[in-house]
Amino acid sequence: GENVEQHPSTLSVQEGDSAVIKCTYSDSASNYFPWYKQELGKRPQLIIDIRSNVGEKKDQRIAVTLNKTAKHFSLHITETQPEDSAVYFCAASSGTSYGKLTFGQGTILTVHP
Amino acid sequence: DVKVTQSSRYLVKRTGEKVFLECVQDMDHENMFWYRQDPGLGLRLIYFSYDVKMKEKGDIPEGYSVSREKKERFSLILESASTNQTSMYLCASSFGQPNTGELFFGEGSRLTVL
Numbered sequence: 001g002e003n004v005e006q007h008p009s010t011l012s013v014q015e016g017d018s019a020v021i022k023c024t025y026s027d028s029a030s031n032y033f034p035w036y037k038q039e040l041g042k043r044p045q046l047i048i049d050i051r052s053n054v055g056e057k058k059d060q061r062i063a064v065t066l067n068k069t070a071k072h073f074s075l076h077i078t079e080t081q082p083e084d085s086a087v088y089f090c091a092a093s094s095g096t097s098y099g100k101l102t103f104g105q106g107t108i109l110t111v112h113p
Numbered sequence: 114d115v116k117v118t119q120s121s122r123y124l125v126k127r128t129g130e131k132v133f134l135e136c137v138q139d140m141d142h143e144n145m146f147w148y149r150q151d152p153g154l155g156l157r158l159i160y161f162s163y164d165v166k167m168k169e170k171g172d173i174p175e176g177y178s179v180s181r182e183k184k185e186r187f188s189l190i191l192e193s194a195s196t197n198q199t200s201m202y203l204c205a206s207s208f209g210q211p212n213t214g215e216l217f218f219g220e221g222s223r224l225t226v227l
Contacts, residue, residue, distance in 0.1 A: 042220070044218050046215045100161070103156040103157070105153055106155050
């Protein structure tokens, strides 16, 4: 089955800095890669996703890049703000019709004012 | 707004008890999921369902069962709770293909098994 590794497990940055979270996956058939953000005490919510026919996708201050050859994808947050502090999860689909979405271990991002 | 509602936010049960966690969604989504969230382990899929009365095992189905008698409701059952099932349980629903659609999560049910 699919295996997703996420690094780092914790990340601390100053407000205004950039933050990068990296994930690798094992199943070359995976074709969908979402990122979820979970604020303290709240439910995870989708913030951005990318499909295998696209190498990069951007939405305001967040961007995701995908390298299918190397089987890794990354989340980039620019000009970080304190409200970006949360746990971020990457995920990858197994690629089959009723396949499973496998999540990474999560990254706790703290943005210091 | 999509709403996924989990019946209990906090539960405390004793070892060996049968536990029911209920989830209801109001957006007519075909797919429903149960995840377990533990620190450092991310979200692990227990079971999912892509249609009424249909279910598929996830990555960690042992010790759990599910029921989906109506489209909007998906129940997670712990037949005989054990201490290693102490965790946060998250229900989610989605539209379309189960592995490629946005997941809408409930607020979670924190279960403690003593």
